[in-house]
Amino acid sequence: MLAALGVVVVGGSVVAVQQLDQSEVLVRERCSATVGANTFELTPTQAGNAALISGVAVNRGLPARAASIAIATAIQESRLENIDYGDDAGPDSRGLFQQRPSQGWGTQEQIMTPLYATGAFYDALVEVPDYESLPITEAAQTVQRSAFPQAYADHEPEGRAFASALTGNSPAALDCTLREPTGTGDALAVSIAADEVFGPLGGAADGTRLTMDVTGTLGWAAAQWAVANASALHITTVSYSGLEWARADGGWTSTTTEPGTLTIAVAGATP
Template sequence: MTTRVPRTALIILAIVVVLGGAILFAVYRLLQQAEPYVRGENCQITTPDGTIELDIEQSQVAAVIAAVAARRKLPERALEIAYITAIQESKLSNIPYGDRDSVGIFQQRPSQGWGTVKQLMDPVYSTRKFFAALEKVEGYLDLPLHDAAQEVQRSADGGAYADHRATAIILAGAFSGRVASAVYCWYPPPAKPVKADPGEARGELTRALGAAARKDSWLVATWYVTHAQKYGLRQIRYDGVSWTAENGHDGWQADKSGKSGPMAVS
């Protein structure tokens, strides 16, 4: 004997299925829209030596240090020394306080002749001062990283710099541009639209890197990615790949535009 399902029940079942599908789709769309906010903002740095994450401010500081090193034509080892120092002293943050009158990313002291507080709170200036002092250390490239850092800083505990050697090596390989597409950042969209200002970004880069800022390189591309949020940049294309702010967490992807040529920042 075959039991017939009432037509009304079939209609109700169909409505339930349709509504259920609509609800699932709506939930899916909400999760998609919420994803950038859930992920927050950060940068990932990956080289053959390992992977680490920094917040965006730390990544900007790391990019500035690399740019100043490139301007002075310093080798990657000098960059590693700067990184272990900045990590130990400030965690790569531009802080306006510290032990006694120390300030900035290298915790330099105005009373010891490093410069004024305003000057030392400028990462470009403070990095230049650090490298100028480092270059005066005889044979610094042959010293263990922490010993070279201590020769500049004269810290109460110079051995602490050694704890950051592995991180510094990853950072130096990435931010120097030696390792391609090693750095990417992500962050939620701004509450209000921000007009992209590649010109202002380029000017700030030039202040750190000098005339070399006009040259295409992974150092330059990395600097733009770490400063994209600050200057409202939406896309950086270089070397056949691109990074977009909208999909920042996906990192560098094959450039679908098919365009080749110099770096494009917008």
């Protein structure tokens, strides 16, 4: 939409000013997970990282509890951001989980790669006996060896909510409120990004639209991964299992979909 012109009085003089479109000014971009009566919010960047963490758990066949632990840990360690500086634990702490090369987590380049860092976290977590039944503080601390182990429990509710949505266990539980896309999307790039997280999903991309044959919790995990990454990947709509998320409106509404087919449209797609 074109920007509108308005007038203000400055020192007794009338001055023309440009007023931005309302969507450019008032929209605070955010992603929310609603499970039961509770709703939690993250920024789009944080939500994209949470979706990666959950997607890797799905790809590895791990339970949603593993994703809950990992997300809560990353919230505490890095605010779910891929930070390239150390925390109080030491100057070589890096990445989503503030892992340290000096503790054998890998090189700085590796732990600054979210996919690698997440895999390394899960590699350690699954070695913790009965981690699924442990309090999150104990499970996370066994992996992280933090100076502030009790802090992990503070983030268990939002970790559980986002993990439930992003592993597909809570359908249509993730929503993102976003501005209009500023660039043109690429369905093939969306397919490649999804395959990196979930493993090959067999998507068919035509440049502006991606379709994938997925079912059940995997389908909902991939659908809500797409919503979480809508800002970064210029995604405009996500349709699955009789529901559609539309960037312009937010929320999930009823629509007609093919059974077992996930459809993702990116900016530039025709209706």
